[in-house]
Amino acid sequence: MVHLFILFYMWHIAGVFGESVSVMEGDSVTLNTDLTEIPEDEDIWWKYGAENSLIAEISRAAGISSTYDDVPDGRFRDRLKLDDQTGSLTITNTRTEHAGDYQLEIRGAKLTSKTFSVSVYAHLPVPVISNSSHCSSSSSSSSCSLVCSSVLNVCDATLSWYAGISVLSSISVCDLSISLSLPLEVEYQDKNTYSCVLNNPISNQTTHLDINTLCHTCAEVHAPCYDSVEAVLRLVVTALMGVASAAAAVLLINDVRATRG
Incomplete structure (x- = not known):
């Protein structure tokens, strides 16, 4: 008492x-x-x-x-x-x-x-990292354009890019009509460890960047296309050669029959 x-x-x-x-x-x-x-x-x-x-x-x-x-x-x-x-x-x-x-x-x-x-x-969704680079036949950029985004309907969360444990950039917008998104430019040969983090005062969700998966040079992007075209051309040529061979065989048979007759 x-x-x-x-x-x-x-x-x-x-x-x-x-x-x-x-x-x-x-x-x-x-x-x-x-x-x-x-x-x-x-x-x-x-x-x-x-x-x-x-x-x-x-x-x-x-x-x-x-x-x-x-x-x-x-x-x-x-x-x-x-x-x-x-x-x-x-x-x-x-x-x-x-x-x-x-x-x-x-x-x-x-x-x-x-x-x-x-x-x-509220429980936080996992942020999504995507490649926003646009390749063309004349592209020669040495960097990869990325964007991290998250659909969020609360005002008390922050989206951030990290290099290791250092914050590169962050955004926190209290607008329930839009999603949070944050861009990042990295070099193709960059060896740093990048991650995108969505957090509030008591929890966080993290997505790690896999540069090898998301970042390709424009030459690498177009190369598969060229390989595909080459493969198709080879098939067409092979098919034409087959048709020509068949036609030649038919002509030969006809000539033999004519000679015997």
Whole structure:
């Protein structure tokens, strides 16, 4: 009891506490009261959002331990769990709509408040690296043009090109109507290790660049085409030679028959 009194007193002097909590969408997050047991003369209230909607409460004296998951708009339905002993609140199967401020109020001889700022991050897709070079018969570029892109419908992620562990460039645009894309120019003989990374504060997705697979000189690009044309011409010539040989054989047979006749 003395420990709880000291804790409440420290909270009272410091004012309203604030704590930031981050969670991946689909996971559970627990907002802790830091109590080992709720005193008999204390009530626990949990409120959410700017409207301070009451979403859970515990009152030892009144025998109340309830969650109100149909407020403010039903977003918490079947997702709130209250620890009857400590008063801690757990939100299960979180979605981005559950982000926001949660206020803990411990009501007794003094009112103690603590605010939790909860961020819920969506799962990130794997970025895609593609070759954006355009070869023509007159192309002589010594570099390979690449672009890394990702379709993303959130505002809290950054797309970056890395050379080893060094950031070369990055982009973060909060525009849900477009996809993130970032260009990169590399030399064909470049031996550096490149990767494209999409990250938010708690997770990342990485795609490593395989230069040998994606980057080819224009000569290499056109060479298979020339080989194919040459192969077709050889087949045509072979076929014509076969036709000519067959025709010659027919003429020879006819000449022999004419001679015998």
